[in-house]
Structures are given as C-alpha cells and as structure tokens.
Amino acid sequence: MNKILILAEAKENTFKSNAFEAVTAGKHIAEALGTGFDVIAITDASDEQLKSLGKYGAAKVYHLNLSELNSKGPAGIKYSHSAIASAAANFANTKGYDIIIISGTSFGKEIAPMISVKTDSAIITDCTGYNAADGKISLKRPSFAGKCNTKVNYLSGKAVITLRPNVFKAEAAEAACEVEEITPDSVNISASDFKTCVTDVVVSSGKLDVAEADIIVSGGRGLRNPESFKLVEDLAEVLGAATGASRAVVDAGWRPHGEQVGQTGKTVSPSLYVACGISGAIQHLAGMSSSKFIVAINKDKDAPIFQVADYGIVGDVFEILPAMTEEIKKLKV
C-alpha cells in the first residue's frame, strides 16, 4: 500500500528546481511511510535529463515522450493538459499508486484536479508540509491567504497532492536511475483525450518571472513614479532577481500585471524578498509572507511590512536602493 508516484514537470525539456523538490519531498514521504516511489515524466527531455532525477534519489523514472503523446491528437499543438492528465491518471490506475505528488506550478495546478477525479482520489493542494503517522500522512497547507495553517487529512485511501513551489528543499541523494519508456497506447490515449490543446506559449518578456525566482525585489507606491522603478530593476539585476510589484502600482499602470505579488497576483516563496516602498497590506502579505527572508525598506517605521520583515531599514528608498546596489556590486568583484 501507499505506493507513491511523483509527476516530474519539465519545462522546455529541462527539469527545473520544482521537479527536484517534488522528488525529494516524495522520497521523504515514502521513507516516512515505509514505502517506495516512482517518477513519471511526460516530456521530450533527453535521457541525460531524465537521469538527472536520480541525483535526487529517483531510482525509477517512467518516461512518455511528449511528441509521441501529441501524435495522438490534432496536428500542430504544443501540448494538451487534458491528454497529459489522462496519461498520468491511466498510468497511476494501472499500476495502482495511492499517492500522486505534483508540483503546484501553473501546469500542476491545472492537471491535478483532473487527475484526482480520474483516479478517484482526494486532492490536497498548495501543501507546505506533511506529517506521517500510522501509515498515513496529513498535509499542512496555508489558507485564508496565509493567515492560518490547516492540517488536512484524506479519508479515502488515495490522494493527489500538490506542493507549493520553493518550499520543499531539493536534496542531493544519488540513486542508480533506471528509465523505462512507456507509450501512449500503453496508457490508453486516444484523440478524445485532447479536450484542450495549447497551440502557443507567449513569453511576456525575456525576464525572470516572480513565481520562479529565488530572489525578488518588489516596488510599491513609495517609488512615486514609473521611472524610478529603474532603482528596483538595478538592484534586481545585481542580485540576479526578478522584479515584483504591489497592486497599487500595477493598477496605476506603472508595472505589468505579471509582476503583481499578492492575493490577486502571484503567490511567491523566494529565499529573499525585498519590499521597497510597499506598506505591507494584508493582500500583499498574502502573496509573499512564506518567503524565507523578507527585507523591508520603508520610510514609515510603523508600516505593517516591518512586522513580517526579518531585516529592514527605516528610510528613503531613493537613497537606500542605490546604496544597496553599490554595496552588493562590491561583493561581486
């Protein structure tokens, strides 16, 4: 019982940290339950890429070629969430997995509910922790925009679990990794599984997205005008960070919506979040309070952002940002 399957997501045929995090989390959960785990990857990634999952302890990777899968659907598509969900769910049903672990990226969030229905499993999303006892796990997940934590149990024997990205650490654990190829036919895929088809992926800019960044420098209304976001961008550049924004400046049209962090924007958990001229409204905190370290720069010592900050300077962003950029540049030479 308690057989675990991890769905490793590859982006443009390359596994990113979220896939390694899922493998590590799955490995720990398997150990805690005294069971094993397998990985499924639906991608055109190279054999070498697939084997890289072994560096995090994956001993067995089932691989379904994405282009082979796509050949069962309409011509000219990039991928189909519904077909990928069908393939993963049919595979899990045939092999009898009880727990399916998926990273809660935009891709993972889209397919997880479909997989849970197809495998007749409970679903618990956005998990930040787990607890194993008596051969069962319960999951910890934030709710009410991070204002409280909830422990959720699943009642049926089976569960689909999505993990909040950037929360579980990927840990090196060398395993001899065996890759076994599977075919679309072996998982019963037909044209009717292609209910939705992604025909194009448009990258909004070449820039790093807040949802994927390890460091984020965000600016708010304290920057006063769109031009002074240059100061935020300069600091982000020396840190190799993504730039984020509060809703106030997104609504004002100073920054694109893709940069918005918070309840109606993106939820992020980077290692370092630098909030510049952001007051720290509850809806903003909802999107970033699970960051590992938070730095606040605000001229108002009573701004709520200081209550969640690990470090902060009460002062003027127009002085502090350039000084930080210079100071960090010194480290890099």
Next chain:
Amino acid sequence: MKIEVCVSLVPDSTTKVKVGASGKSIDEAGVTYIINPYDEFAVEEAVQLKEKNGGEVTAISVGTDRSKEAIKKAYQMGADKGILVKSDSADIDSFTVAKNLAAVIKEINPDIIFFGKQSIDYDGSIVTGMTAEILGLPYVNVVTKLELNGNEATAEREIEGGKEVVKTSLPAVFGAQKGLNNPRYPNLKSIMASKSKPIEEKPFANERKTEVAEMSLPESKGQGKIFTDGVSNVPELVRLLREEAKVI
C-alpha cells in the same frame, strides 16, 4: 445560449482570522462575507456573453443559506436565475462541492460554464477542474481572455512568465482570472430587484474525501532586525544578508 456561473461566498479579504472553538474552522464572529472576488469576473463574463448572444445566466452555489448572498450579487450583476444546493453545514470539501455542482449543471446542460480561478478562503484552485472532469467537459483555468467562434473557443491562460493560448470546443468550463473583464458595479435598481428575486433550492449530498483536522495561526517570526538610521545601515544589512541569512 445557456450560461452557468458558479459562485461562492467567502470572508472579506481584510478579515482578521481567528481559530474557532472547534479548532477546525475560523471563528465566524464579526466576519463579513462577500462573493469570491474571482467569481465577479466569472459573472461579468457570463452576463456579457448573454448580452451579446442572448440566452440565460444561472448562478449556482453550494452552501448554507448564507451563500444566497453570493447568488444575490450575481443577480445584481445580471444573472437571471439562481440555485442554491443547500447544506446544513459550511464544512464541506472540494469534491463534495464539485459533485453537487456537477449534478445541477448536468440537469441544465449548459453551453458554457464559468467559475472563478480560485476561492480566496481556502485557495484550493480545485473545484473548477474537478467539476469539469466529473462532467467530462474540457476546462481551462486562470483565463485572462476568451474568444468564441461558434462552438470553438480560444482562451488565454496566465502562466509563469507569460501565457498559453488554449483551444477547445463548447460546452466547456472556464476559470476566470483578473484581467478577463471589468466587473460592473450594480446600480440601485438591480440591487433592489435582487432582494425579492427567488432562489431555487436543491438537495445536497455529502461525499467528502478530505477533512480538516486542525487549524492554527502561523508561528510568529519574532521581531526582525529593523534599523532606523537610513542609508548608513546599508553595509550592515548587506553583511547580514550575506553572512547570517546566507541568501546573497
């Protein structure tokens, strides 16, 4: 066109969350409830579609009597009919909600169904996809743009660093994200009219697969190191980030 929109009632986002006596739900004292903000985008899209193509918009909610408020809000924005699948308790899981919604939707057999991309209370992002899958319908979540051409639909969906263009065919389910439209403010007349508009009630069936074992407030971080000397503190801050936090 038969258009369906699923709406839920959630605590206002400024609510101070306190854990209730059971330790498994929030203390409801003093909480103000609103329609889930993403559901407003869903209702707006449904009503715009009706205004363009004719037809009827039905708003559905699963919950206690209180959830009628969400349906009334949909009425104010232009929905024609409302259905409450009425449960005695607010403690219901996503699968139960999806199952009950699917049962009602199946009866109505609509051309298109709108949801919000996620509820702002439990932030599940589950119900939309589950309901669609139970019905065997295609679904696209986090939709910021939708174009219909006969039975063909092209949706734009927000992803990390960009968007996906997704093609599907109706009937289909869409989860609305901010940016899809600008929800209208109801006028006084529609607010008044919504008060007396009937809401049909349907029986509820509990089919839960999860339970909340415990709710707790996050451990407070303890006081951070906050410096008050402005720019002169920058070298110390950078040193701490490097040596103590080890993040740069």
